[in-house]
Amino acid sequence: MITKQQIEAFKSISTPFYFYDMELLKKTLDIYKSQIDKYGYNAHYALKANADPRVLEMIRSYGLGADCVSGNEVKLAVKSGFDPQKVVYAGVGKSDKEIKAALKAGIFSFNCESVPEIKVINDLAKGMGVKARISLRINPDIDAHTHKYISTGLKENKFGISPWAFQAVTDLIAQCSNVELIGLHFHVGSQITEMGVFETTCRRVEELQKWFIDHNIAINNINLGGGLGINYQDPNGDPVPHFEDYFKVINKNLIVRPGQKVHFEPGRAIVGQCGHVITRVLYVKVGKEKKFAILDAGMNDLIRPALYQAYHDIENLTSDGRKIRYDIVGPVCESSDCWGQKRLVNTAQRGDIFAIHSAGAYGQVMAMKYNQRDLAKAVYSDQL
Secondary structure: OOOHHHHHHHOOOOOOEEEEOHHHHHHHHHHHHHHHHHHOOEEEEEOOOOOOHHHHHHHHHOOOEEEEOOHHHHHHHHHOOOOHHHEEEOOOOOOHHHHHHHHHHOOOEEEEOOHHHHHHHHHHHHHHOOOEEEEEEEOOOOOOOOOHHHEOOOOOOOOOEOHHHHHHHHHHHHHOOOEEEEEEEEOOEOOEOOHHHHHHHHHHHHHHHHHHHHOOOOOOEEEOOOOEOOOOOOOOOOOOOOHHHHHHHHHHHOOOOOOOEEEEOOOHHHHHHHEEEEEEEEEEEEOOOOEEEEEOOOOOOOOHHHHHOOOOOEEEOOOOOOEEEEEEEOOOOOOOOEEEEEEEEEOOOOOOEEEEOOOOOOOHHHOOOHHHOOOOEEEEHHHO
């Protein structure tokens, strides 16, 4: 929750900007780390959620590895001090240049998503005189009950290798002298709040890994990806994801064989609630049927509402007037630049400071200069 002292500090800072509650990030990491240590699990933070330098610095200090989905993310992870032996690299379209850079860095594993990709990695590794460790990203055909744009585990999604291709994949690996299969990787989607989805995933993991065991192929690592959601509706009342419940479900339902290591790739769950977009009201526009609160932050600063019709809680930090319904919109020249319709917030006037909550994940990292707007800066709670 943003404090009165912080709100006073915001008044002297030009908007929009990203505000990071570093104390909440630390609290979230403390709880997450205690849970993975309790069960002996391994974690690789998903850089795609937020790559702010201060945020990465704190996450790395907890000993987490990095989950990357591009060559530049691999480079950033290593540059930011993450141990290359804790870096995993996923993505359906890794280029030769990216693969070579990751091989040179000596990363822990490539999460491979197709037969052609495995062949290319083997050939490139052979040319460099190295051996690449790979995990197979499996498409388990599980409905994560989330937005269609962030569902990744259904058979019609572009991600992963389907069970019908297992024989062809293992036949190819047997012929490749420069790749080593070290595990299986599963990721069914993002912003999952139904724990039953993770129960189903664990059962499906067991069904699928049995195929490899029956074919005398050792599976030393099981990577369950990420996906645990946050509470976008009540970020102030529920700021830390329910890690204890999540890991209890995993521990109860996942069959772990002797010598196997279990990995996770948290992103949004770690950083989502610690970030906010802080913005000012430019104008209050009164129409025949609606009132509009026009902010100086736009879809270029946080694209989720425009892209996914995603909900973010919005709060007027500097007004104690009665609550009124507004369509809250941004300045970008697009009708989709709308933060929320008929939102009930304290009476707004020009200059009021609003907070768009739960913006720590997929906010700053996806920012763009559309309409040639400036990129917003980051402000940190421990520097106010």
